[in-house]
Amino acid sequence: MIEFNNVSKKYDGASTYALKDVNITINKGEFVFVVGASGAGKSTFLKLMMREEVASSGSIVINGVNLNTIKNRDIPEFRRSLGIVFQDFRLIPNMTVYDNVAFAMRVIGTAEKKIRRRVPYVLSLMGLSDKGKNYPAELSGGEQQRVALARALVNNAEIIIADEPTGNVDPQMSYEIVDMLMRLNEAGTTVIMVTHEQSLVKCFNKRVITIKKGVVESDENAQIGESATAHLNAASEIANEYVVPPDEDYSAYVSRSEAPAEDADSEEAPKGGES
Numbered sequence: 001m002i003e004f005n006n007v008s009k010k011y012d013g014a015s016t017y018a019l020k021d022v023n024i025t026i027n028k029g030e031f032v033f034v035v036g037a038s039g040a041g042k043s044t045f046l047k048l049m050m051r052e053e054v055a056s057s058g059s060i061v062i063n064g065v066n067l068n069t070i071k072n073r074d075i076p077e078f079r080r081s082l083g084i085v086f087q088d089f090r091l092i093p094n095m096t097v098y099d100n101v102a103f104a105m106r107v108i109g110t111a112e113k114k115i116r117r118r119v120p121y122v123l124s125l126m127g128l129s130d131k132g133k134n135y136p137a138e139l140s141g142g143e144q145q146r147v148a149l150a151r152a153l154v155n156n157a158e159i160i161i162a163d164e165p166t167g168n169v170d171p172q173m174s175y176e177i178v179d180m181l182m183r184l185n186e187a188g189t190t191v192i193m194v195t196h197e198q199s200l201v202k203c204f205n206k207r208v209i210t211i212k213k214g215v216v217e218s219d220e221n222a223q224i225g226e227s228a229t230a231h232l233n234a235a236s237e238i239a240n241e242y243v244v245p246p247d248e249d250y251s252a253y254v255s256r257s258e259a260p261a262e263d264a265d266s267e268e269a270p271k272g273g274e275s
């Protein structure tokens with residue numbers, strides 16, 4: 001559960017509040033869109049949630065962790081429960097796509113054997129199977145965005161926080177990305193996603209928090225329309241194709257420095273995909 005109680009944020013040197021008196025509760029398993037004009041405070045809202053910024057006043061509690069009082073040394077562990085997609089991607093330029101995603105698993109001490117099975121699977125979900133050996137600079141904006149998303153998904157985080165994960169991709173890919181996030185959500189992951197795209201929000205009947213000039217202007221469920229349902233069905237069909245067979249030969253995707261996995265153990269489904 002995510003709780004914001006009277007949270008305000010004023011950046012150092014700023015004359016106005018980036019966020020003002022925000023009271024929001026997001027329950028485990030919810031899917032929430034955050035919308036609002038540029039500069040409204042959406043990224044600030046997310047950055048407070050991931051403890052990248054600290055509230056000027058008010059309290060933030062996430063899964064029982066009080067972000068006002070958390071010790072610096074406990075922040076990395078707290079962040080492990082989060083899968084984060086940054087608006088500016090923050091990929092590591094001198095690592096391949098494979099290693100960028102694998103890195104998220106390595107930092108939490110995952111065994112290389114598991115990494116070699118999991119990373120290609122998640123890359124394939126993102127349609128990046130043939131990009132594992134490329135460096136971020138060799139990718140389009142949309143491809144980089146999908147690498148960022150793959151990295152956020154790879155550890156089966158409890159909460160996915162995504163800042164404009166569809167900002168650089170075409171409308172079809174946007175639907176596919178949201179559809180995929182919906183599937184993770186159906187499997188129990190809490191998803192909070194910032195977007196500018198009203199059409200996307202209308203397509204998916206989910207909670208929408210609208211921020212205007214730092215204030216929560218509305219917090220409601222969007223109603224799904226007929227044309228939206230058609231889009232949604234189309235997106236679902238596309239997403240079905242993402243499911244890769246367990247015995248797929250992944251050796252081609254393995255990073256330049258890694259040997260392919262010898263075993264052909266079946267891959268785990270994304271969180272909750274099984275049972």
Ligand SMILES: Nc1ncnc2c1ncn2[C@@H]1O[C@H](COP(=O)(O)OP(=O)(O)OP(=O)(O)O)[C@@H](O)[C@H]1O
Pocket residue numbers: 011012014017018036037038039040041042043044045087
């Ligand atoms: N590090 C910072 N220092 C000072 N002011 C900041 C900082 N980051 C953001 N702001 C200001 O806080 C306000 C909210 O910014 P924020 O990045 O949260 O907006 P946003 O809704 O995410 O916008 P966009 O849609 O353009 O990404 C803006 O006025 C912005 O200029």
Ligand SMILES: [Mg+2]
Pocket residue numbers: 042043044087163
């Ligand atoms: Mg932003």
